[in-house]
Amino acid sequence: MTKSQKSITKEDVQYIASLSRIHLQGDEVERLTKDLEDILRYVHKLEKLDVRAVEATSHVLPLANVYREDEVRPSLAQAEVMKVAVMSHNGFLKVPKVIQ
Amino acid sequence: MNQPLGQKYETVIGLEVHLQLSTRTKIFCGCANVFGRDPNTQTCPVCLGLPGTLPVLNKMALEYALKIAMALNCQINPLIKFDRKNYYYPDLPKGYQISQYDKPVAYDGHVWMTTVDGQTRKINIKRAHLEEDAGKLIHDDRSNSSLVDYNRTGTPLVEIVSEPDLRSPQEVYDYLQALKLTLEYLHVSDCDMEKGSLRCDANVSIRGAGQKIFGTKTELKNMNSFKAVRTALEFEEKRQREVVSSGGRIIQETRLWSEEKGTTVTMRSKEEAHDYRYFPEPDLVPFDIDDALIEEVRRSIPELPRQKFERFVGEYGLSEYDARIIVADQHIAHFFEACTKLYVDTKKISNWLNGPLLQELNVRKMGFSDIKIKPEDFIAIIRKVDENVLSNLTAKETLKQVLDTGKDVAAVIRDAGLAQVSDSSALEGIVDELIREHQNVVGQIREGKASAIGFLVGQAMRKSQGKANPKMIGEIIQRKLSAKSDA
Numbered sequence: 001m002t003k004s005q006k007s008i009t010k011e012d013v014q015y016i017a018s019l020s021r022i023h024l025q026g027d028e029v030e031r032l033t034k035d036l037e038d039i040l041r042y043v044h045k046l047e048k049l050d051v052r053a054v055e056a057t058s059h060v061l062p063l064a065n066v067y068r069e070d071e072v073r074p075s076l077a078q079a080e081v082m083k084v085a086v087m088s089h090n091g092f093l094k095v096p097k098v099i100q
Numbered sequence: 101m102n103q104p105l106g107q108k109y110e111t112v113i114g115l116e117v118h119l120q121l122s123t124r125t126k127i128f129c130g131c132a133n134v135f136g137r138d139p140n141t142q143t144c145p146v147c148l149g150l151p152g153t154l155p156v157l158n159k160m161a162l163e164y165a166l167k168i169a170m171a172l173n174c175q176i177n178p179l180i181k182f183d184r185k186n187y188y189y190p191d192l193p194k195g196y197q198i199s200q201y202d203k204p205v206a207y208d209g210h211v212w213m214t215t216v217d218g219q220t221r222k223i224n225i226k227r228a229h230l231e232e233d234a235g236k237l238i239h240d241d242r243s244n245s246s247l248v249d250y251n252r253t254g255t256p257l258v259e260i261v262s263e264p265d266l267r268s269p270q271e272v273y274d275y276l277q278a279l280k281l282t283l284e285y286l287h288v289s290d291c292d293m294e295k296g297s298l299r300c301d302a303n304v305s306i307r308g309a310g311q312k313i314f315g316t317k318t319e320l321k322n323m324n325s326f327k328a329v330r331t332a333l334e335f336e337e338k339r340q341r342e343v344v345s346s347g348g349r350i351i352q353e354t355r356l357w358s359e360e361k362g363t364t365v366t367m368r369s370k371e372e373a374h375d376y377r378y379f380p381e382p383d384l385v386p387f388d389i390d391d392a393l394i395e396e397v398r399r400s401i402p403e404l405p406r407q408k409f410e411r412f413v414g415e416y417g418l419s420e421y422d423a424r425i426i427v428a429d430q431h432i433a434h435f436f437e438a439c440t441k442l443y444v445d446t447k448k449i450s451n452w453l454n455g456p457l458l459q460e461l462n463v464r465k466m467g468f469s470d471i472k473i474k475p476e477d478f479i480a481i482i483r484k485v486d487e488n489v490l491s492n493l494t495a496k497e498t499l500k501q502v503l504d505t506g507k508d509v510a511a512v513i514r515d516a517g518l519a520q521v522s523d524s525s526a527l528e529g530i531v532d533e534l535i536r537e538h539q540n541v542v543g544q545i546r547e548g549k550a551s552a553i554g555f556l557v558g559q560a561m562r563k564s565q566g567k568a569n570p571k572m573i574g575e576i577i578q579r580k581l582s583a584k585s586d587a
Contacts, residue, residue: 059181059380059386064388065385065387066157066384068130068156068157070124071124072124073129074130075141089245092139092247092249094248095190097239097246098189098239
């Protein structure tokens with residue numbers, strides 16, 4: 001995306017929707033294109049800030065180094081897992097065939 | 101590649117090796133990290149990616165990754181973080197894999213390897229990072245469905261990415277051997293390709309000889325052994341050369357190796373063109389890799405194969421060939437070194453170890469870690485040979501029986517009657533028989549053909565099932581024959 005000039009197209013929205021497995025219907029593509037444009041335009045205000053002195057950060061919490069010891073804890077029973085499966089077969093979750 | 105094509109093109113290969121770490125638990129939850137259990141019995145809300153759960157890094161997984169990084173001579177990032185790699189596939193319950201993008205554990209390392217012709221080559225490592233494994237899919241043609249087992253989901257993986265420094269399928273094979281050996285010494289994984297704890301994908305391209313820029317690459321997957329990696333690369337290298345030399349173009353794609361067909365085939369996938377939309381994993385905080393942690397991990401790294409090899413050649417005077425065989429299995433190296441504490445002639449230890457003992461293991465299809473023999477027993481056998489109680493032949497038989505029964509050496513020799521016969525009356529009887537049976541040889545000896553004595557000694561060993569003392573037999577033959585000719 002170029003600076004300050006929006007360039008969200010309908011194709012962008014459709015591509016993102018397909019990557020996200022979201023099925024858009026009717027005028028949703030058009031509406032979302034406009035919404036995303038508005039959002040980006042709003043966020044672009046940040047580009048006016050001078051951030052040269054700000055360190056790049058990936059987390060906002062003042063936390064680091066949170067570990068877990070390598071100790072086994074009980075797992076769920078197979079029957080419990082099958083309860084959250086839409087389809088199952090002999091202890092496996094069953095899904096429409098994926099081709100590899 | 102001796103065809104004319106071989107000189108026209110150069111093959112360029114880079115490898116991605118995925119190593120499952122042998123921590124007790126998974127990378128971000130407390131589920132047991134075990135192989136071969138009933139499907140979906142080693143999962144919990146965290147590794148199933150259920151809403152509201154929070155992954156927490158297993159400290160041991162990070163320490164193992166740091167060990168690997170150091171053993172591969174890598175730079176270590178002082179600050180690491182995790183990122184989400186987004187894609188939809190049923191083996192990935194969350195719709196993303198937690199991996200590392202721009203702050204991996206390690207980068208810029210290298211591995212030393214020995215090629216088949218004995219040359220040493222340095223292969224550069226681009227990066228090594230931590231990530232979680234996906235689940236396992238079984239494709240069922242009859243019901244037109246796929247079955248999912250999430251036990252493997254969240255198994256800690258280290259992905260080791262090499263630079264495109266490899267130039268032939270054989271070199272890839274040698275690199276994998278060197279890499280695997282180093283990883284085995286670290287005790288961070290069982291490195292078993294058949295069980296999938298070590299997996300390997302290869303990026304292959306060809307370019308005109310002398311050309312600087314890379315050709316279009318294909319990615320090969322689905323090789324289940326080092327040999328399969330080599331064969332698949334040989335096939336792919338040839339395929340690309342044929343495409344290019346007949347005026348075609350290589351298409352960037354993922355190809356699957358088919359062991360049965362012996363070919364690589366285009367992977368058909370519903371997956372979109374790879375667009376992983378990496379972004380920082382908000383559920384995991386960053387990690388400082390400080391000097392204290394690095395020091396702690398460094399202290400836990402054992403002597404690595406390359407250092408051990410150099411020490412064995414220097415300290416024990418082994419040939420490079422012998423040292424390489426011994427170092428190629430840390431259990432053998434350990435056994436050898438225990439033997440050197442008991443017996444001074446290291447060359448003799450190495451001969452008996454690399455010869456008869458390894459032969460016996462090959463016959464039994466056993467690994468060195470499975471055998472029952474103790475260094476004390478092994479050295480006891482060598483000493484019995486020194487003392488002329490055992491011949492080379494009966495020593496091998498003793499070794500065999502010690503391996504089979506686990507009995508101690510003295511008991512085996514006694515119970516199987518393997519001790520060398522040095523009783524001169526018994527030996528004289530054997531020699532008398534031989535002189536009767538081989539009159540023509542006796543004639544040759546009398547005519548001065550000394551080498552013919554060796555034949556008779558050999559016959560005596562056969563008659564006594566290897567138990568006759570060969571030195572005494574030789575002496576008796578000479579005495580008897582000279583006595584007879586005097587008479």
